[in-house]
Amino acid sequence: MNNLKVFGRLQIAKRSYSPLPVDPLLRFKTISQTQKAPKVLITGSLGQLGRGLNSVYKYMYGSECVVMSDIVRLPANATDVSDYNYLDILNQSSIEEIVVNRNIDTIVHFSALLSAVGEQNVPLALQVNCRGVENILQVAAKHKLRVFIPSTIGAFGPTTPRENTPDLTVQCPTTIYGVSKVYAERLGEYFNHRFGVDFRSMRFPGIISATKPGGGTTDYAIQIFYDALQKGKHTCYLRPDTRLPMMYDTDCMASIIQLLSAESETLKRRTYNVTGFSFTPEEIADAIRRVIPSFEIDYDICPTRQAIADSWPMSLDDSEARKDWGWNPEYGLEETVQVMFALLRREEDKPTKITWVYIHSGISIVTSLLGITLGSILLVRTEWHEKLFLYRLTLAYLRRSDPSKYWIVYRIFFGVWIAVHSLHLVTIVLTVIGVHKTNLKLLKPQLFVLVFQIGLFILGISSLFVYSMTGTRVAWLALFVVLFHTLFASTNLYLLAKFHRFLDEKLMILRDILSAQAKSVHFKDDSSF
Incomplete structure (x- = not known):
């Protein structure tokens, strides 16, 4: 080696041994x-x-x-x-x-x-x-x-x-x-x-x-x-x-x-x-x-x-x-040496991983609160959206074409907007609690919500791209905004998925540590996190 x-x-260097032959937590x-x-x-x-x-x-x-x-x-x-x-x-x-x-x-x-x-x-x-x-x-x-x-x-x-x-x-x-x-x-x-x-x-x-x-x-x-x-x-x-x-x-x-x-x-x-x-x-x-x-x-x-x-x-x-x-x-001495090295390497990686998740979760909480606030204001004070650049160049035309349908779609859109951001806020809080308590189950709701959000963003990007090909300038601005949110949500999903994997490996190492026949130890340097 x-x-x-x-x-x-x-x-x-990475090294591995044969997998565990028995339930490592049996005596407990x-x-x-x-x-x-x-x-x-x-x-x-x-x-x-x-x-x-x-x-x-x-x-x-x-x-x-x-x-x-x-x-x-x-x-x-x-x-x-x-x-x-x-x-x-x-x-x-x-x-x-x-x-x-x-x-x-x-x-x-x-x-x-x-x-x-x-x-x-x-x-x-x-x-x-x-x-x-x-x-x-x-x-x-x-x-x-x-x-x-x-x-x-x-x-x-x-x-x-x-x-x-x-x-x-x-x-x-x-x-x-x-x-x-x-x-x-x-x-x-x-x-x-x-x-x-x-x-x-x-x-x-x-x-x-x-x-x-x-x-x-x-x-x-x-x-x-x-x-x-x-x-x-x-x-x-x-x-x-x-x-x-x-x-x-x-x-x-x-x-x-x-x-x-x-x-x-x-x-x-x-x-x-x-x-x-x-x-x-x-x-x-x-x-x-x-x-x-x-x-x-x-x-x-x-x-x-x-x-x-x-x-x-x-x-x-x-x-x-x-x-x-x-x-x-x-x-024995050999098993103790193997497990100690595995433990210490994971403990070295742990603070960096947790710090990044906390930082990104904090940014996500602020973003979700701003999204909920903006959606609520525009849902209550509908006249405010008339001041938006997007409205003057695109939405005003749609409103004149069919006012009744426009307002129905408008309220549905912002209702869904508030609901998605509220759900995301709840899952972020669950993630922070899950990180603190080392609970994998509490990370999964945000993973699902982020996948759902990214799916909506991709759908929005596709629609805006097709719309933009007609030559309408404003759609390119909207496309840029949606691309930014897609990138942010994707980064959040990546970090969360990595940390989910880290916690899963930590629990597996706990099984190795408690194992009566601890023969499977992996030394791995994950500097990408």
């Missing part, structure tokens, strides 16, 4: 068909895991089942985010208010300061990672909620066995992040024993996803993909032989959904190990080179992060999770 660097951006479909839809509050939902879990839950049960929350403003291009709310987890009454008002029965508590960031601000880490957990558990106890609070391999320490680390072992973490996660595990188990809170937790390895890194020690495993695409080179802050357990994002989402869906009596413990695969920086670099042969990696060791990584397990024993609630990871 050949690679080309254009304007500082690495281009990947199966659960949604057998389980009642929960009402889930996700805290810290704009982080690495929250947006992915929101998308999966919406696929399973619809958009009404998830309430997203965080303490930052919603990004402008976050089209996958819905029902977003500001929520400070250090304010227990605010948590309780949203639980009561939105009839929440499950809390997924993702809000936390990660390992490297936590070491830089220990007091804040204690507040967010410990006090926040306390508030969540107290609200859960009061309102009888199911709670999931993720733990981490950081809850282990240098005295823990580093290979095949079991669920029950020595836990002596050396970071405030790890200490706070051990606290969350123990406090959750206490609330389960003392107050009957349905607390569940998993010790996650490093999670690989398309969300940009947020300050964790394993974040190099995400940044390396961005650097591979944008620079063709990555500088790693860990030694090349630093082996750590990892998991692809979709396996992570599946583990959360599976654990939350499991019956309480099947759980032998409240905190489980889960993992996907382990690798070193050099091994993931080798996997990337199988896609981008020119990729390079060098090393600038960060003492803080290296010390943290050296205190963590190299691999986890997740046999208890497999036995108790059927955990089974479905992604």
Whole structure:
């Protein structure tokens, strides 16, 4: 496969693999068909895991089942985010208010300061990672909620066995992040024993996803993909032989959904190990080179992060999770590399496509409003059309020939004019909503209306062209106006059709990403949009 660097951006040649052999969403479909839809509050939902879990839950049960929350403003291009709310987890009454008002029965508590960031601000880490957990558990106890609070391999320490680390072992973490996660595990188990809170937790390895890194020690495993695409080179802050357990994002989402869906009596413990695969920086670099042969990696060791990584397990024993609630990871390193590149390339293209659709939709809204306004004025104040150049040179003759038919045709024409522009305005609004909510069905009405409009314009052009051949000057002016509207509508149709195809490909890639056998990945540079 050949690679080309254009304007500082690495281009990947198109490559493809065999099609998917099975329904890629089967494991999520199966659960949604057998389980009642929960009402889930996700805290810290704009982080690495929250947006992915929101998308999966919406696929399973619809958009009404998830309430997203965080303490930052919603990004402008976050089209996958819905029902977003500001929520400070250090304010227990605010948590309780949203639980009561939105009839929440499950809390997924993702809000936390990660390992490297936590070491830089220990007091804040204690507040967010410990006090926040306390508030969540107290609200859960009061309102009888199911709670999931993720733990981490950081809850282990240098005295823990580093290979095949079991669920029950020595836990002596050396970071405030790890200490706070051990606290969350123990406090959750206490609330389960003392107050009957349905607390569940998993010790996650490093999670690989398309969300940009947020300050964790394993974040190099995400940044390396961005650097591979944008620079063709990555500088790693860990030694090349630093082996750590990892998991692809979709396996992570599946583990959360599976654990939350499991019956309480099947759980032998409240905190489980889960993992996907382990690798070193050099091994993931080798996997990337199988896609981008020119990729390079060098090393600038960060003492803080290296010390943290050296205190963590190299691999986890997740046999208890497999036995108790059927955990089974479905992604290896090769599949993860393929899907990550496919995801990031589409995310790079997405803002440009959405921007063009929004711009053209805005122009179309203004044009439709002007058309409705003009048609209404000329329908009510019929004498105004007598001032038009077209009337003086052509329509006046037709009016004198047969006044009664002229006025009937006049009212029918402007009635249809207003109706078509009004219908077009409604479909434009539906398109904007469809783009925002990534809903293909809402784009189709405008596609039909544009095809209908272009058909009318072509009919008008044909009639005016024939009429113009008689030598009447005015028809050429009208022909120019109709040609302009035809060009504008055709451009609108082209952009909308392209974006419809883009969304369709995005949904197909989502299936690839969630697939248990993700073997079909296409790298395609569509710069024409």
